[in-house]
Amino acid sequence: MATVAELREKLRRPLSAELASGCQNRVVAGGVEKLLASPLGNPFPQVREALRGYGEWSADAREEALKGALALLSDGKEKPAAVKATSRSAVPAAAPGERLPPDAPVERLNTGPGGARKLQSLGLPLLRDVLHAYPHRHEDRRALPDLAEVEEGQKITVEGRVVAKSRRSPRPGMLVIDVTLETPAGGRVKATWFNQPWVEKQLREGARLVLTGRVKKFGRSVQLGVEHLETVDGAQDSLSTGRIVGVYDTREGISQEFLRRAAHRALETVPLDDYLPAHWRRQYGLTDLGDALWGMHFPQDEQHLSRASARLRFDEYLFLELRMLLQGEDAVLEGKRFNARSDDIHTFESALPFRFTNAQRRVLLEITDDMRSDRQMARLVQGDVGSGKTAVAACALYLAVRDGYQGALMAPTEILARQHYANLLAYLGPLDVRVGLLIGAMTPKTKLEMQARIAEGSVDVVVGTQALIQENVRFDNLGLAVVDEEHRFGVQQRRKLLSGRPDVLVMSATPIPRSLALTAYGDLELSIIDELPPGRTPVETKLIQDTFRAQAYGFVMGQIREGRQAFVVTSLIEESDTLELLAATQLADDLKVILPEARIDLLHGKMTAAEKDFVMESFRRREFDILVSTTVIEVGVDVPNATVMVIENAERFGLSQLHQLRGRVGRGSAKSYCVLVAGEHSQKTRKRLKIIEGSTDGFVIAEADLKLRGPGELRGTRQSGIPDLRLADLANDTQIIEQARELAKHILAHDPKLEHPRLQYLRSELQNRSQSVAFREVI
Known part of the structure; x- marks a missing residue:
């Protein structure tokens, strides 16, 4: 059985970690109060009392209380009354009409009982966080659909009042809740929930709901398989209907209406001073910050939403470029001055x-x-x-x-x-x-x-x-x-x-x-x-289904008989039950049976660097004919005599990666070939791989890859600490990025530390958007 001293240390460690992480109530699953309510907190009633209500406090109050609690744990003394009183003091809500700074805690926003805790649980401890927690999509609820005209399978959003409700169990263990909703136009729609008993309390008769789901039609009646539910209060100026409405990222127990109300109150409470001077806004055709934030959360129309999105995307890129240019000690250093005659x-x-x-x-x-x-x-x-x-x-x-x-x-x-x-x-x-x-x-x-x-x-x-x-x-x-x-x-x-x-x-x-x-x-x-030297012959690329694999390897053998060599690439080292891919080891063994004349060797990621170098050097010296490899040869040495690249299960690779692999051949003067073997035969797969078959321009392929797959991780280790691009559309934002970069370079060329009084707000905003303390010290 653990001693009191051991229990004290077990409790001290998570509380110390919570203090070190900025008192965000995230270190312990369920929060600090849940930890103290567990058996671990029983021997320490003074600590439990000192931290009661922790989830409702500001970060400063939490910090002071944690320090007091840790002092209690370290020496066992009673907590001083002054500390206890301070730690439990409530953060005053804003008075009616009172303006609050963007860095005020969300406790000061009038969001109702438990509202601050809800926002903090979403990682929104400050008013600025609420302002910049943009909707991830918008729905046009100004003119909801006519139920007589909706089609089978169509995804729609409807609004109405509950006029009937029933529950049934078609079979043991299954609960079906049916609701009839009457729309303002007098139409009726039946909405259904399967095995979701927790929604029932929101479905009382007379409740006003907004539902989103897929349509099923039975004659003239319309049924909705509900994917999204919102309850709406009776206010005439509802934030959830009759307008273009934002839909936010949330979690169970936190409604969309609550988040819209919190965003609306934050917009009304915080002075939306602009960190971009007016002449720069005019130069780049940007709206002011207040108009942009209102337009992102509560747009008046499509044009308002468009100009809001353009401004806030510009800001994201501007702060990213400023941060990148300032990052590290090579930001604005003097270098060598060459004659470069x-x-x-x-x-x-x-x-x-x-x-x-x-x-x-x-x-x-x-x-x-x-x-x-x-x-x-x-x-x-x-x-x-x-x-x-x-x-x-x-x-x-x-x-x-x-x-x-x-x-x-x-x-x-x-x-x-x-x-x-x-x-x-x-x-x-x-x-x-x-x-x-x-x-x-x-x-x-x-x-x-x-x-x-x-x-x-x-x-x-x-x-x-x-x-x-x-x-x-x-x-x-x-x-x-x-x-x-x-x-x-x-x-x-x-x-x-x-x-x-x-x-x-x-x-x-x-x-x-x-x-x-x-x-x-x-x-x-x-x-x-973006230009290849004259005389280089592009690699001829052919997409085939795996049913024609034998013909592909027959072609490979023909090249080998002419004295050439070939790469064969697959993406796994050993068999996988979940991905039906040919493992490199198994593939090498299979090829030795199919192509008994060929000399075959294997290269994979589990080899040491020296082993990889030895195999590649042997291949370059023509000591064997076919190199079966995983993607470790994506960047490698020139093998001018290799004229064929076969890529198994090509659908498993991104387009840019396929292009890089294809670049391993065509390094000599002989005509070269790339064969893409597709194990998946869908039209979508063929359409994507046809891009590679039809183009040898790496930049064209990379653009297509970006549009298909998204940006993914931008730059590996260099991206550490870089803020998320919440609104960015990298496939279409090149012009905005170039403008933001141009402005960032202009700013830093004239004021490398952002010290001019007119840039103090910009500097402050940059620091607030930078999560790394080390970076904040750069400026």
Whole structure:
């Protein structure tokens, strides 16, 4: 049996965690009072009394009470009367007509008994939270449908009064509640609930309801399978009928009408001062904040809702861009100032076996403009596989070396680092640039020798993996850092490389839509190489059903007999009962039976990095014919002799991922092919996969993927702490994002710390929207 001391410690830990988390009453399931009502709280009546009513208090009152309770637990003394009185003091509600600041606690809003607790349970402790808890959709209830004209299966919303109610049990364990609703126009609709006894108390005769559901027609009578129920009071100016009505995210026990009433009272109580000066609103065609918030919660018409949405979406992007630009120590740093002479660019290009494309020249011009400025370059270069990003980066590195600086290129894997090393040797070696390699697989002696050369400046450009950011790596004079596939590095890892404030060039072969790039990489300028070099033959793509799989592998064998190689990709390592996918291991065994002439090997995510590198290098050296793999080869080395990519169960992948996988072939001069094998035969699947079959433009495919699947996680580890985009439509908001980014850059260029008196409200709003304390300290 636990001792009192052990019970005291068990109680102390969750209460300490609640205090550390900001007293939001969320650490303990059910809240602090439920914890104290459990047997764990029985031995400590003083603590239970000190925290009685905790859920109704403001955060300040909770904090003081928790400190007193923890003091009781630590030394067993009675709680001082003064603390007890303070902790239990009620937060006064606003007087009629009293105006409240947006950071006032919701206890001050007149929302009825238990109203504050309801709002807090939804994560809305402050009035500003209520104002910005936007509806997730809107319903037009100005003219509800004529019941005589509704169609079978149509989803409708109706309003009326309950004129009859019955309950029945067609079979044991089943409860059916039927209600007849009479609409204002005199029509009648029968509404039905199955096994939902808790709704019955809302269905008394005479109650006024708003119901949403699917129509079932029986002759001239209409029945509704109810999906959503609202009760409406008798007020003439109801917030739930006769208008465009917002529908909010909620939970059981908290009605839509309550949330609308709370939003309405918050809008009436809080002065809606605008943090955007009028001249900026005019410049970007934005309505004022008050009009926008009223229009989002209670729009007068469609136009009001439209301009409200446009303003609030702009604000979301503006604060995201401001935060991204301010985030971290590389926000507005001075960088290196390079000469970046055009003669040197000409010298570099003259040594190439090809000429730059127009897109490469445009991006190189953007890079050199950055390099010539005093401000640290922070630029993302996006381009499809084969678009020539590495050649552009090599030219930038050459310009840095010509001005007496060192350059570095960091890749996420050793095999990619070796590939970049080989490419840079080819580009820069003939120009007398000394290129070095530093990776973990080197012997300790070789590593030490390379580290010494880096420190003394006898190597000009270093290519490596995370070995470049180890503590014992010191650059003599690092001027330009190129980071390949940046999203695969942690923030802290990258900053170690950038501690000397070099200019930064980030490369990505993952095409993402411009709107997504501008939000996910808001701290980077964006350059896009959207043109492939002449002479490159696009990969021919064919979509087939799995019933034609044998023919697909017959084609693969034909390519192998011509001396070519093939990738075969599936998405699981071992059999799964829930997903009917071919596992890589099983597939490899099956192919050895189907294609006995072919040499087959396997690559999967459970291998170590060294094992993966060994298999890929063996494949590149043509030691086997078919590489069966999971998606770990999505980003990998060039295998110019591989001309076929077969992707099993292609419907399980996103379009952008399929495009990345397809990019593993077509790296040489031979005609290449991608075969998409679909295990699902629906029209919807075929339509989606036809996009890949019909396009080789990664940016077109990424846009289509965004519209089909949504943005998902924007940028992995870099997204930590970034506020949600509640209203954003990244598939269609590119223009708004660009305008918001333009304004954010303008603001910070003139006032990097937002210190001007006219920007104090904007600064305050930015801090309030930033959940991270560490970020608030940046400004």
